[in-house]
Amino acid sequence: MRSIRLTGRLAAGVFGLLAAQAALSAPLIISEFRVRGPNGANDEFVEIYNNSGADHTVAASSGTGYAIAASNGVARAIIPNGTVIPNRGHWLAVNSVGYSLASYPAGNGTTATGDATYTTDIPDNAGIALFNTSEPADFTLANRMDAVGSTSEANALYKEGTGYPALVPFSIDYSFYRDSCGKGGSITTFGSCPNPTIADTDNNAVDFIFVDTNGTSAGAGQRLGAPGPENASSPITNPASGTWDVLDTCVSGQSPPNSVRDFTSDPANNSTFGTQDIRFTYTNSSGQNLTRLRFRIVDLTTFPAPSGIADFRPRSSTAVVVTVDRPPCGSGTSNVTVQGTTLEQPPSQPNGSGFNGSMSVGSVTLATPLANGASIDVRVLNGIQQTGHFKLGLVPEGLTSAGVSITGNVIQFDCATDGGCTPPNVTSSVRVDANPTNAPTVNYTVTFDLAVAGVDTSDFTLTTTGTIAGASVTSVTGSGTTRNVAVATGSGTGTIRLDVVDDDTIVAGTTPLGGVGAGNGNFTTGQAYDVDRTAPTVTVEQAVGQPDPAPTSPINFTVTFSEPVSNFDAADIILGGTAGATTAVVTGGPTVFNVAVSGMTTNGTVTISIVAGAAIDAVGNTSTPSTSIDNVVIFNGVAPIVTTEMPMLSPPMLLLLGVLLVFVAAGARRRFVD
Incomplete structure (x- = not known):
């Protein structure tokens, strides 16, 4: 993007000269169109824009000129060879059967009639292409200069990218126009226009914005706005150095007389919550007398604005006399006339203007031009249908006595309807x-x-x-x-x-x-x-009060984790020792657990330990293996089995024992007889 030099002082926090519109790659592009309107399917137009940065002379590669064709391959209009389209100028083709915008203001004493007409309808959602030839056989990608079509258009030659969202075919006052701010027609995106050029990214869905005079939801986004067809006589805009300033540079930009809030309710004029009157000074630096001046709306908070964001309805205003204190500040005041602006119609805009609407400065005419270097004080009056934070972005369009295009810089105003330009927090x-x-x-x-x-x-x-x-x-x-x-x-x-x-x-x-x-x-x-990336630790000790040696089971151990854990159970326990323990029962938690061990098969030692990853803490860290100071208990609860064995006797001893037994038996018999 080209840089520009600013002269004059801008009011901090209110007005900003954002950028100059700069040339893109395509020489001629389709800049605005519609294929239906309030007069029905034939209420349509196709607007061509010179985006080259220089005057363009039509010279077809074959045939009699450049063709504007629909996706059925039939040309609707031909821009004749030899036609000169000025830098940033337009050329307009309209369907004469139903076109309803022929009275929309254009140049000095002219209106937006077609530079060429046609009578064959372009179907709803059909694609349109501009070719550098008038010969249908040469309607090829190599000869295509630009194209726009909907997602339902099957022929990729007649659209760029996947296409704009297909519309429900309402007969409303709508159009698609190219974004010249870089916000895609967003009502809620604030700040400077990030790309204040005519969008041409070869993606119809990104480049074009849908508007209509009722803010209808027809399938391609919803915002209040108006079609604004422009022909060869219409005002044009071009990059140059320019000066913008608040009306009175000796006071803050959000204060009167620069921004004036009127709380008088006026529902009939789309001003239920009063008006916001924005005033600024524009200086002609074209090098020529300026004979036509209007401002096109490229950024706005309007219907359907969500809560907290203002719903602005730009409306016509008349000239007012205002007292200002201009430099040297404090040296005295003076009265200046701030010129009103007129909402240009048709189309009829009963809801007030919106995106793509134009506000004309009627005091600049052929008879009363704005001289080169001269300034004009201008007001744009906005009805308020909902209070909140607002934005208004304008681009000047005009004509000069020598046909020189005027400055095309965006001026942005952002504030709040109530409470001044409160800084965000x-x-x-x-x-x-x-x-x-x-x-x-x-x-x-x-x-x-x-x-x-x-x-x-x-x-x-x-x-x-x-x-x-x-x-x-x-x-x-x-x-x-x-x-x-x-x-x-x-x-x-x-x-x-x-x-x-x-x-x-x-x-x-x-x-x-x-x-x-x-x-x-x-x-x-x-x-x-x-x-928390710290793994839980765990200790195992004899339970308090656990006898050691232990005559009975179960044998109890205390398992203590360093923090609350889950998923700890008997499967995480390793039984050890010499007593052959077979069973562990876990109770307690989530930090301290009791493990009761039983099933010992013999007397001996009983131990337990906890495997790594036995439990997890609240965030999923797994536990470490257990440590212990005393996790050994001696078990002696199994009673001993007693046995008696007779020693082996030698034969002499066996003989002596036999004699003794006989003697004892004989003595016993004698006592029995006696």
């Missing part, structure tokens, strides 16, 4: 994932009190404790008031807190976080993650 930074954790990545939701832009990884830092090392912010996603921030937790154990560092790159519109000045929007009180 961080309201919270909360954990998304479970805590404590041992995960390699965790997420935070960071919430701002206003929709913001310019948020990236450099806006965050991590505060850690313990042995945490190598933690980092890896990504930031989201838009509006919320962001998801992903954090790699690194290594070690401790806490991690996500902090916001204010360097004035986070903005709501043009107002930086916390206001102008680094550090005043810092946020350091968010939630922290407890990162």
